[in-house]
Amino acid sequence: MSEKIKNYRGEALKSADIKEGRVPTEKCRPKAKFAWSAGIAIGRFLEELKKAKIIASTCSKCGRIMVPPRIYCENCFKPTDGWKYVKDTGTINTYSVSYLAADATRLKEPILVAIIDLDGASEGMGIIHKLGEVDKEKIEFGMKVRAVWKPKEERVGSITDIKYFKPVKEETP
Amino acid sequence: MFGKKRVAIVGAGLTLFRRRLKETGKELSYEASKMALDAAGMELGDMQSVVMGTAPDAFDGVHMKGEYLADGAGAYRKPYTRVFVGGGTGVFTPLAGWWHVASGQFDSCLVVAEEKMSSCYPHPQFAFTTIFDPILERPLGMNLIWIFALEMHRYMHKHGIKKEDIARVSVKNKGNALDHPCAQLGAKITVEDVLNSEIMAWPVQRLDVSPTSDGASALVLVSEDVAKEVTDNPVWIDGAGWCIDSTHWTNRDLYYPDYVECAARMAYKMAGIKNPPKEIDVAEPYDPFDYKELHHMEGLLLCKKGEAAKLTAEGVTQRDGDLPINPSGGLLGVGNPIAAAGLMKVCEIFWQLRGEAGKRQIPGDPRTGLAQAWGDLMQYGSVIVLRR
Numbered sequence: 001m002s003e004k005i006k007n008y009r010g011e012a013l014k015s016a017d018i019k020e021g022r023v024p025t026e027k028c029r030p031k032a033k034f035a036w037s038a039g040i041a042i043g044r045f046l047e048e049l050k051k052a053k054i055i056a057s058t059c060s061k062c063g064r065i066m067v068p069p070r071i072y073c074e075n076c077f078k079p080t081d082g083w084k085y086v087k088d089t090g091t092i093n094t095y096s097v098s099y100l101a102a103d104a105t106r107l108k109e110p111i112l113v114a115i116i117d118l119d120g121a122s123e124g125m126g127i128i129h130k131l132g133e134v135d136k137e138k139i140e141f142g143m144k145v146r147a148v149w150k151p152k153e154e155r156v157g158s159i160t161d162i163k164y165f166k167p168v169k170e171e172t173p
Numbered sequence: 174m175f176g177k178k179r180v181a182i183v184g185a186g187l188t189l190f191r192r193r194l195k196e197t198g199k200e201l202s203y204e205a206s207k208m209a210l211d212a213a214g215m216e217l218g219d220m221q222s223v224v225m226g227t228a229p230d231a232f233d234g235v236h237m238k239g240e241y242l243a244d245g246a247g248a249y250r251k252p253y254t255r256v257f258v259g260g261g262t263g264v265f266t267p268l269a270g271w272w273h274v275a276s277g278q279f280d281s282c283l284v285v286a287e288e289k290m291s292s293c294y295p296h297p298q299f300a301f302t303t304i305f306d307p308i309l310e311r312p313l314g315m316n317l318i319w320i321f322a323l324e325m326h327r328y329m330h331k332h333g334i335k336k337e338d339i340a341r342v343s344v345k346n347k348g349n350a351l352d353h354p355c356a357q358l359g360a361k362i363t364v365e366d367v368l369n370s371e372i373m374a375w376p377v378q379r380l381d382v383s384p385t386s387d388g389a390s391a392l393v394l395v396s397e398d399v400a401k402e403v404t405d406n407p408v409w410i411d412g413a414g415w416c417i418d419s420t421h422w423t424n425r426d427l428y429y430p431d432y433v434e435c436a437a438r439m440a441y442k443m444a445g446i447k448n449p450p451k452e453i454d455v456a457e458p459y460d461p462f463d464y465k466e467l468h469h470m471e472g473l474l475l476c477k478k479g480e481a482a483k484l485t486a487e488g489v490t491q492r493d494g495d496l497p498i499n500p501s502g503g504l505l506g507v508g509n510p511i512a513a514a515g516l517m518k519v520c521e522i523f524w525q526l527r528g529e530a531g532k533r534q535i536p537g538d539p540r541t542g543l544a545q546a547w548g549d550l551m552q553y554g555s556v557i558v559l560r561r
Contacts, residue, residue: 004529005212008355009204010189010196010388018294023195027294030234036307046308066424068309074419094330094427096322098374102314104298113319113374115327115423126423128310128323141330160312 086120132164181407184213190508199245226266260548263515288510332479340367350506357508412558414439433472454539
């Protein structure tokens with residue numbers, strides 16, 4: 001019991017104890033590799049990205065237009081029963097200015113990352129992607145953005161066929 | 174449908190939480206388990222079943238981690254289960270132990286949670302990136318902190334909450350942890366310290382985040398009959414709730430954790446709690462980030478949506494406030510060995526309700542407490558309600 005226990009066990013080590021070999025360790029870097037099937041719904045989604053199009057799947061019961069698409073509606077628990085192109089424009093739902101790379105190394109130039117609610121999909125159907133051609137100080141919630149696609153010959157059927165989303169300039173009438 | 178049996182907690186154990194401990198995961202599991210048994214005045218032979226909670230195998234680089242840890246958790250030749258629901262594991266583990274005993278199948282269950290994150294060298298963060306969708310998310314170079322930054326920012330935007338309102342949570346919890354004998358990051362800091370700390374992924378800064386840690390914790394659960402034999406002051410598990418939301422996390426509005434509310438309502442219904450802010454005397458919501466404490470107070474219905482920051486500013490959530498939140502120091506202060514950190518929260522409520530929390534003891538003779546954990550892709554909630 002907390003008050004009665006006088007000696008909590010545990011012997012703290014410093015990083016240097018490992019680096020300088022002051023305690024015995026064994027090291028290993030696993031070499032496992034993976035090749036994931038994209039599946040039926042996301043497979044179709046990626047094929048459409050290659051054509052610079054974004055496709056959703058639809059459920060006739062709840063009426064949702066869903067991105068990323070799935071072959072089943074998790075709300076109605078029935079097969080989705082249609083495909084529908086949505087726009088490559090949308091609004092920023094939330095965003096972050098990240099100075100962290102995937103491995104937590106620090107970046108001088110931040111990655112701008114956002115959840116973008118796509119136009120033409122049901123409300124709140126967002127995807128995560130990066131932002132570009134925008135000053136990090138000028139990003140706003142609700143900002144209209146548009147996908148910037150890689151050129152046709154560089155598109156391979158990957159989420160990175162979209163380079164990033166950039167702000168839509170207000171059109172002059 | 175069989176009737177549920179009442180389940181008591183009669184002992185708790187905890188190791189130090191540190192960035193890097195010399196002990197292996199098995200050794201840490203043993204130390205916490207032994208301490209909990211000793212505290213209960215019981216022996217391993219009295220335990221009819223064992224439940225182990227531990228998070229991703231990738232931290233240890235050992236698959237079949239449950240089996241790897243089994244001997245340290247006293248599971249040898251016993252019914253044994255390892256459970257894992259991401260960050261929600263630490264509070265889900267005693268829930269799994271609860272149903273072992275509540276079902277009437279066992280009269281006792283040793284509940285152990287362990288995490289050794291330092292084995293993933295030099296830093297466990299990269300192991301976290303394997304939680305993301307391999308097709309749509311990982312090619313973007315996802316970092317774990319991004320998803321918290323996106324959620325925190327949405328929460329701030331929706332309610333108009335400022336960074337300094339959130340930073341007060343970090344100040345409070347690291348301060349509370351100064352009184353915790355196992356704490357890794359107890360410290361006296363200011364709101365300015367938080368606001369001036371390194372920007373990791375705006376709006377997340379260094380001092381908004383809990384550390385990575387090694388550590389273990391354990392509880393002894395028994396049936397009502399056994400409890401009467403071994404102690405005069407059992408603490409009862411009166412509410413249990415858990416819930417998962419859709420893995421399509423970019424299709425949800427992240428400003429509010431619906432799944433935590435769902436888990437809380439399940440636990441409150443079982444405990445007969447109608448008015449949580451009035452009936453809960455002390456709570457340990459999951460706080461791997463400072464904003465999460467506020468987010469979870471709201472999800473747990475301990476206050477209205479968007480109101481948690483105001484209560485924090487008014488001092489309501491201090492140990493001597495009307496609704497003490499994370500008197501242990503939480504993950505921000507005590508440390509975050511994932512599964513062990515969640516169970517540490519349940520240990521804290523156990524000690525608080527028994528009046529054994531020493532310098533951390535909240536005033537006012539608390540009778541009902543709550544602990545909660547959260548995990549996976551911002552989608553899992555586990556809630557336990559304890560009473561004495």
